[in-house]
Amino acid sequence: MQDRIAVIDFETTGMSPAQNARPTEIGVAIIEDGRIVERYQxxxxxxxxxxxxxxxxxxxxxxxxxxxPPVAKVMGEVADFVGSTPLLAHNAAFDAKFWDAELGLLRRRRSQEFACSLLLARRLLPEAPSHKLGNLNRWASLPDTGKAHRALADAEMAANLTLLLASRLRERYGVAEVSHAYLCGLQKLSAAKVRALLKA
Structure with a gap:
C-alpha cells in the first residue's frame, strides 16, 4: 500500500458521545509504503x-x-499530526463518532473519509473465525503490538491488518493500485458483490 493512511484508535469512557462518553486515550499509526512510519499516543x-x-x-x-493533558490540547495536537491524511479505524463507526465530536468541540471538522478495517476484513477474510481485532491479529499471525484495548497497540494492530488486506488484494486478486479510496469503495459493497468484483 503506497497511500499514506492514519490509522486511529480511541479508548473511551463508554460507547458513544451521544451518551456523554468521552475519550481517555488516542493512538495513531501512520502507514505508508507498506509499513508504519509514524506514531502518536x-x-x-x-x-x-x-x-x-x-x-x-x-x-x-x-x-x-x-x-x-487536557482533552482539547491532545485533540488539537493529534488533529494537526493527522492533518488531511486519509483515516482508517477498526470498527470506524465507533472511532469516527468520537473523532468528529471532539473536533467539533474545537470548532474543527474533518474533511476526509474513514475506511474501516472491520468491514474490509469481513469481505476479504470471510474464512476468519472472528473479525474482532485481537482475534484477527492472532489468526493471521500478525505482530504482537502490546496490550489490547490500549490505543496505540490497537491502532498498530489495525495498521498491520490493513497492510495484510492490501497485500491480499494485490497478490490474490491482482488489484494493482490499493488506495484509501479503493478501500472505502470496497467496504460499501456487500460481501457477494466484493467476491464477484474480485473474480471479474
Whole structure:
C-alpha cells in the first residue's frame, strides 16, 4: 500500500458521545509504503469518570487520566499530526463518532473519509473465525503490538491488518493500485458483490 493512511484508535469512557462518553486515550499509526512510519499516543483528561468495567478492560484508571493533558490540547495536537491524511479505524463507526465530536468541540471538522478495517476484513477474510481485532491479529499471525484495548497497540494492530488486506488484494486478486479510496469503495459493497468484483 503506497497511500499514506492514519490509522486511529480511541479508548473511551463508554460507547458513544451521544451518551456523554468521552475519550481517555488516542493512538495513531501512520502507514505508508507498506509499513508504519509514524506514531502518536496520548492519554487525555476530559473530566469524565471511567466506570470500573472500562478501567478493568483498558487498564486506564481515573488517576491516570487526572494527571493526563487536557482533552482539547491532545485533540488539537493529534488533529494537526493527522492533518488531511486519509483515516482508517477498526470498527470506524465507533472511532469516527468520537473523532468528529471532539473536533467539533474545537470548532474543527474533518474533511476526509474513514475506511474501516472491520468491514474490509469481513469481505476479504470471510474464512476468519472472528473479525474482532485481537482475534484477527492472532489468526493471521500478525505482530504482537502490546496490550489490547490500549490505543496505540490497537491502532498498530489495525495498521498491520490493513497492510495484510492490501497485500491480499494485490497478490490474490491482482488489484494493482490499493488506495484509501479503493478501500472505502470496497467496504460499501456487500460481501457477494466484493467476491464477484474480485473474480471479474
Amino acid at each position: 496520548s492519554l487525555m483528561n476530559a473530566g469524565a469518570w471511567i466506570p470500573p468495567f472500562i478501567e478493568q478492560l483498558t487498564g486506564i484508571s481515573n488517576a491516570m487520566v487526572r494527571s493526563a
